[in-house]
Amino acid sequence: MQSTNDIKNTDQKTLDHKTLTKSFYLWFWGALTCFSQEHMQTFGYMASMLPILKKLYPDHDDQVEAIHAYTAFFNTNPMLGTVIVGITASMEEARADGQDIDGETINDMRAGLMGPLAGIGDSLIDGTLIPILLGIALGMSSGGSPIGAIFYIVAWVLIAYFGQRFLYFRGYTLGSRAVNILVGAQGAAIRRAIGIVGAMVVGGVLASWVNVTTSLKLRGADGKVFLNLQSKLDSIYPGLLTVLITFFCWWLMSKKHVSAIWTMVILVVISFVGVLVGFFNPGLSY
Template sequence: MKKLSKKALNKSFLNWFYGHLTCFSQEHMQTFGYMLAMLPILQDLYDTNEEQTEKMQTYTAFFNTEPQVGSVVVGITAGMEEARANGEPVDGETINGIRAGLMGPLAGIGDSLVVGTVIPILLGIALSLSGGGSPLGAIFYILVWNIGMFLIMRMLYFKGYEMGGKAVEFLVGEKANAIREAIVMIGTMVIGGVTASWVSITTAFKMIGSNGEVIVDLQSTLDTVYPHILSALFVLLCWWLMSKKKMSPIVVMLLLVVIAFVGVLIGFFDPGLSY
């Protein structure tokens, strides 16, 4: 009976950890990174180059998912490849079917959890530590992100290997939908909290009477009705432009510069304030 060595599994994981975006393109996405991760597995299970080449054809199919959470897929297919090498009823079509079936659900979970929740939290902490130009924020983010993701990805890889095909039902079933919805909700709350903490838009617009008395202070009026409403509208505008109008972040930033410039010229924003 063939059994994958710890060395092969560790090398496979490391290949995925640093190489999942190898030769990344719109046509292939993470396909070549996946093949790189499966290379030590095939070399450990099959003796001849012909066998290894034949089995590698399974992994030439298109693949793309969230790379951190997606580590579990690589682990699952490593376990399935081991089963195939031992003569179990597992073929390339079965493996590719599972890979294709897991791509979407894991991308949804990973994007909500990693991109929508973990990264904003870490960046919020890093920004707090970077006050006054301190390098602690950058050091914190680099260390925590890389070490944390390494450990999490490794755990997911080996858990996928241990579970093999049994992981599929859990990852694409009703439990996965519930997990994904919960993560999206948490991620939305985190983004809202980070926005409230770090985005501050105020107006300097005031109506002055003939005797020099302030008749209307727009910012004070807005604060009594809806505190930080300009900040909320600013965030919603950016979301609308990028999500609904499909504008790139660079174009949106340039548009915001124009809005700020015009706002200062007409007296809506105070040029002495930093936003």
């Protein structure tokens, strides 16, 4: 497979499996190790491209020149973004073979894909897959059992490792066609469908694990309770207060553009006032 390259165009340069695997591992373990706000994943990217460049360009000066294509800013979802590294590996191979590809072509592809894949990855992985896995794991771990935590570790690491490995080699073999399923019309349908699963599971997580209740009870002159607000609310819709507080937080953050930290501060104020007037009482004692 590795022959001499004295006649450049007729002599195919092919990356072997070992080099690609090494590049994949460098990305898997090091996409964000040297993270900074200014360059984000740039160094992780360069580190994972290094074995590929060294394989394709025997001459040191060519390697130095080739790495300059990867000095541009790079940041994406590190899981889905693996496919981009795979695609660049195949493009770099084509460039070394003398095809009409230069550093700018490679960079345009990277810059064009990193934004969309970051958005898809954040909603698909952070917004859907992780909450589902964690939601199931939390149920298994209620009562202090370590089973749920172990389930999450095994399930997620297997999905992440084999998923990223698949994406990397998919990117290498298919080139930019690899992302068609993610960005095309079918991809949009799949994303919407998965989004429904995510939304329902998150609703379930909220109902199963969060329970905001009021302790407000109005008493008549004879000392009997004539209004128990919590049981009234439960007869209307179980968990009503929990949903209302969540919608309130959502409204603050997405409509009023309040940051998450200030939203928490507002909850502190609400709690403080609520405790003072007797609306909230966690019923504490030693």
